[in-house]
Amino acid sequence: MINLALADDETLFLETLSFMLNRNAHFNVLFTATNGQEMIDQLNDCVVMPDVIITDLKMPVLNGIEATKKIHKDFPGLKVIALSSYDTDVFISNMLGVGAVSYLVKNSKPEEVYKTIKEVHEKGFYYNEKLLAILHENSQNQNFKKSALDKKLISDREKEVLELICKQHTTKEIADLLFISTRTVDRHRDSLLDKTDSRNVAGLVAFAIQNSLINLK
Template sequence: MIRTLVADDDPFIRESLRLILGTMPDIEVAGVCADGQEAVGFVREHPGEVDVVLMDVRMPVCDGVEGTRLIREAAPDVKVLILTTFDDDEYIVKALKYGAGGYLLKNVPPDTIAEGIRAVHAGHALMHPDVARKLAGMLHAGGAAAAAPSGRKRLADFGLTDAEQRIVRKIADGLSNREIAQALFLSEGTVKNYITEILGKLGLRDRTQIAIFYLREIAE
C-alpha cells in the first residue's frame, strides 16, 4: 500500500483527490493538507507513515517548492510528486533540484496521477513531456545548456563521451528517440544503444531520469 499525502490549497481539488485516490486498491490517502507547511508538519508528526506527497506547486504560506525542500530534509525517504500547470516556470527547476521525484500537469486524468504516484514510489523519475520541453526552452534561453556553470559538474565528469553528452542534452530538451536520431543523423537503434550506455554510466533507470539528472546536476 502506498501511503500518500495530498497537499493542495483548493479544497475541491484536495477532497476530489482524496476520493479518487481512495478508490485505488494500492493507494491509501494518509491525509490532506492545505499548504506546504502543513504537509511538512504532517510528515514530521507521522514518521514512517507517508510514502509519497502529492504536492501542488502554488500554495499560500508555503508553496510546493519550499515544501519539497523541507520534506526532503526532514524525511529523505519520502518521495514528492509535484502537480503543476504549464505556466509555473519559476518553480519547476527549483523543486527538481530540491529533490522532487517529478512533475505532472494538473489536467491529466486521475489514472495518470495514480500511475505517477506508483512510479515515483518505485524510485522512477517522472516528467510530463510538455513540461520537459518547456524546461528545455527555459534552459536554452538562459544559455545554461551549453556548459556547466562554475562550480557545477560537467557531463564529461561522469565519463560520458561527446556523443553521449549530445544525446543527454537532446533528452533534456524533451526529444523522443526518433527526433534525436533525426537531429544527430543516427538510427533509432543507435540512439537506444547510446541511452543504454548512458543509463549504465549514470546509474539511472530510464530516459526521464536522464532529463531530471541533467536539470538537477548540470544545468543552472
Template sequence: MIRVLLADDQQLVRAGLRMLCESTTDIEVVGEAADGQQALAEAERTRPDLVVMDLRMPGMDGITATRRLIERGSPARVLVLTTFDDDGHLYPALSAGACGFLAKDATPEALLDAIRRAAAGDSPFSPHVLRRLVRSAVDQRAAPPPAPPADLTDREREVLSLVAEGLSNAEIASRLHVSVTTVKTHISNLLAKTGTDNRVRLAMSALGGRPEPGPR
C-alpha cells in the same frame, strides 16, 4: 501499499484526489494538508512515501515546503501537481527537490501512473513539461547529446522515441499494444544501455541520434 500525503489548499481538490487514490488497491491516503506548514507537520506525523504537493498555497507555499521537507531528511518523495506549469514554477520546484511535475489537467490514469512511478523512484512529468525540460537541457549543452547505443533493438528504439515525446509508460504501452510491464522492462534496459539514471536524461539521449536542423 504506497502511502500518500495530499497537500492542496482547495478542499474539493483534496477530496477528489482522495477518492481517486482510494479507488485503487495499492495507494493509501494517510493525511491531508491545506498549506505548506501543515504538509510538513503531517509528513512528520504520517511518514508518507510520497507527497502530492500543490505549489500555490497560503502561508508557506509548496516550493518552500518541498525544500524544507528535503532539508529535514524526510524519505518522502514529492510529486508536484499544479495549475501553474510555467518555467517560473517548474525549475524552482525541481531545485527544491521535487521528483516530478504534473499539470492539473492530467487524466486520472496519468496521475495514478505518476504516483506509482514517483514512489518507485522514477521522475514523472506531464508530456509537454518533459519536452520543455529536454529542449532546455539540450539547448544549454555545449555539445549535442551522444547518439543512442548501436545495440538497441528496434522495439527499444521505438520506446526511446516515445519517451522523448513525453509519453508515460501506460501511454507507450497503449501506443505499441504491449503491456505496461513490458514497457517497464524496455525502460530499464534503455537506462542501463544509455547509462542514464532518469527519464529526462533518457529523453535527451533520444535526441542524440537526430540530425541537427539546417546546413552543417
C-alpha cells in the same frame, strides 16, 4: 500499496483527490494538509511515513516550493510530485529545480495521475514528454549555468547505467539489459549521484540532460 500524503488549500479539490485515490486499490492516503507547514508538521508526527507526497504550488503559510525544499532537507527519502493549475514552463522549472520528481496539472485525467504516482514510486521520478522538453530547453538557455564536471570522471559502465535511468528503466530492467546484478546497478547509481552532486534520481536525470551527458534520441 503506495502510501500518500496530499497538500492543497482548495478543500473541495483536496477531498475529491483523496477520495479518488483511496478508491484505487493501489493507493492509501495517510493524511491531507491545507498548506505546506501543516504538511511538514504532520510529517514530523508520522508513525508511518508516506511513500509519495503530492503538493500544490500556491498555498498560504508555506507554499509548495518552500515546502518541497524543506521536505528534501528534513526528509530526503520522500518523493514529491508537484500539483498545480499552472501548466507553464516557469512553474514547472521552479519545482523541478527544488527537487520535485514529477509535475501534474489539476486537469490531468485520473489515469495520468495513477501512472505518475506508480512511476515515481517504482523509479524515483517520472518525466513525461513536456517535462523532458523543458529540461532540454533549459540546457539550451545561455543563462543556464552548467556544471564544470569532467565527463572523464564517469566510467563507460556508469554512462550506460545513466542512459537507461534517463530512459526511465527500473533497477531490475537495467540489471537485465546490462547483464549485471541489481546491487551493481545500485552501486553505479550511488556513484553517479555522488559525482554529480545530485540529491535524488530525478536530479541526476535533470543534471544529465542539462549537461549533455547522455543522448535520449
